[in-house]
Amino acid sequence: MKLKKFIGNKNYSVGAKNFSPLRNQNIMQNILITGSNGQLGNEIRAISENYPNFQYFFTDVDELDITDKEQIRRFVAENDIHFVINCAAYTAVDKAEDDEKMAYLINAEAVKNIAEIAVERKVKVIHISTDYVFDGTNHVPYTENMPVSPTSIYGKSKLVGEEVLMQTASQSIIIRTSWLYSAFGNNFVKTMIRLGRERDSLGVIFDQVGTPTHAADLAEAIMKILNSEKWISGTYHFSNEGACSWYDFAKSIHRLAGVDCKVNPIETKDYPVRTPRPFYSVLNKAKIKSTYELEIPHWEESLRKCIADLVCSERS
Numbered sequence: 372m373k374l375k376k377f378i379g380n381k382n383y384s385v386g387a388k389n390f391s392p393l394r395n396q397n398i399m400q401n402i403l404i405t406g407s408n409g410q411l412g413n414e415i416r417a418i419s420e421n422y423p424n425f426q427y428f429f430t431d432v433d434e435l436d437i438t439d440k441e442q443i444r445r446f447v448a449e450n451d452i453h454f455v456i457n458c459a460a461y462t463a464v465d466k467a468e469d470d471e472k473m474a475y476l477i478n479a480e481a482v483k484n485i486a487e488i489a490v491e492r493k494v495k496v497i498h499i500s501t502d503y504v505f506d507g508t509n510h511v512p513y514t515e516n517m518p519v520s521p522t523s524i525y526g527k528s529k530l531v532g533e534e535v536l537m538q539t540a541s542q543s544i545i546i547r548t549s550w551l552y553s554a555f556g557n558n559f560v561k562t563m564i565r566l567g568r569e570r571d572s573l574g575v576i577f578d579q580v581g582t583p584t585h586a587a588d589l590a591e592a593i594m595k596i597l598n599s600e601k602w603i604s605g606t607y608h609f610s611n612e613g614a615c616s617w618y619d620f621a622k623s624i625h626r627l628a629g630v631d632c633k634v635n636p637i638e639t640k641d642y643p644v645r646t647p648r649p650f651y652s653v654l655n656k657a658k659i660k661s662t663y664e665l666e667i668p669h670w671e672e673s674l675r676k677c678i679a680d681l682v683c684s685e686r687s
């Protein structure tokens with residue numbers, strides 16, 4: 372599918388080992404975005420032109436493999452990087468249970484690589500983590516200092532990533548987010564639209580509650596943090612406003628996308644998956660909102676925008 376929203380950055384060419392930025396170091400600050408072919412990385416790319424005082428280096432594993440420390444060291448030095456936004460991750464939650472080594476390599480050991488280079492080169496890091504660091508037994512939104520207790524390999528590996536980053540490069544910012552979706556990549560929104568078109572009815576879990584996050588809103592928050600020139604290190608929570616179950620989310624997706632499919636509420640126990648998901652993972656966003664004066668849209672408002680983009684790109 373061709374996405375209208377996708378834009379390249381005119382300042383440089385992206386391609387394997389082919390970076391030729393037009394440099395003006397007096398006014399530009401250089402940002403390295405890792406894992407930029409994923410949902411969040413693509414959304415940062417899509418808004419990068421709105422923040423022209425930065426020079427962007429969008430990379431994914433082919434250009435820069437974050438498990439290779441020497442490669443990061445070289446890239447950061449050669450391109451005089453000031454900030455790293457680490458969007459690279461092992462995100463296949465179920466697969467991680469059988470692929471533990473790789474999950475830890477990318478979500479933890481590679482984060483240590485970035486942290487060590489950040490200290491060496493005085494680079495500031497924004498790292499993305501997850502609501503899966505919590506076990507989901509809460510009944511009120513999770514604040515940043517509540518006890519963590521991941522139940523999956525994915526969650527555990529992401530938690531070790533957070534820990535090694537802060538132990539090594541304590542000046543970093545960690546943003547935990549939840550239920551990420553985007554017009555780019557594969558996610559729940561696209562899956563529900565596809566299945567809803569293929570089937571007459573669908574069972575979706577109603578006893579797990581969280582908050583969807585449009586990756587475009589998270590990208591905007593990250594760029595506002597960088598643009599604010601106010602760097603307050605630590606851990607922050609970010610998702611859209613409100614809360615819902617996967618069932619409510621699916622119903623809204625179908626309504627907004629004009630998909631005619633009966634969605635039936637089912638319980639977690641009736642939908643066996645490899646990895647248990649948190650029953651409750653709503654994140655409290657008070658800290659990021661007050662520190663960076665952010666206004667965050669309600670999840671349904673952002674979902675409407677994302678689906679409008681998807682429908683528009685299907686028509687073109």
Ligand SMILES: NC(=O)c1ccc[n+]([C@@H]2O[C@H](COP(=O)([O-])OP(=O)(O)OC[C@H]3O[C@@H](n4cnc5c(N)ncnc54)[C@H](OP(=O)(O)O)[C@@H]3O)[C@@H](O)[C@H]2O)c1
Binds near residue numbers: 408438458499
């Ligand atoms: N997706 C969610 O629902 C969710 C929820 C909460 C938090 N998060 C966190 O949010 C962040 C962004 O998630 P996302 O959904 O944008 O992830 P994504 O779409 O899976 O993108 C991750 C990108 O990283 C790349 N990558 C993997 N290994 C790499 C390596 N060694 N070096 C460089 N790049 C590598 C991936 O390439 P391949 O595709 O080729 O592997 C992919 O392009 C992640 O930290 C994730 O843990 C996600």
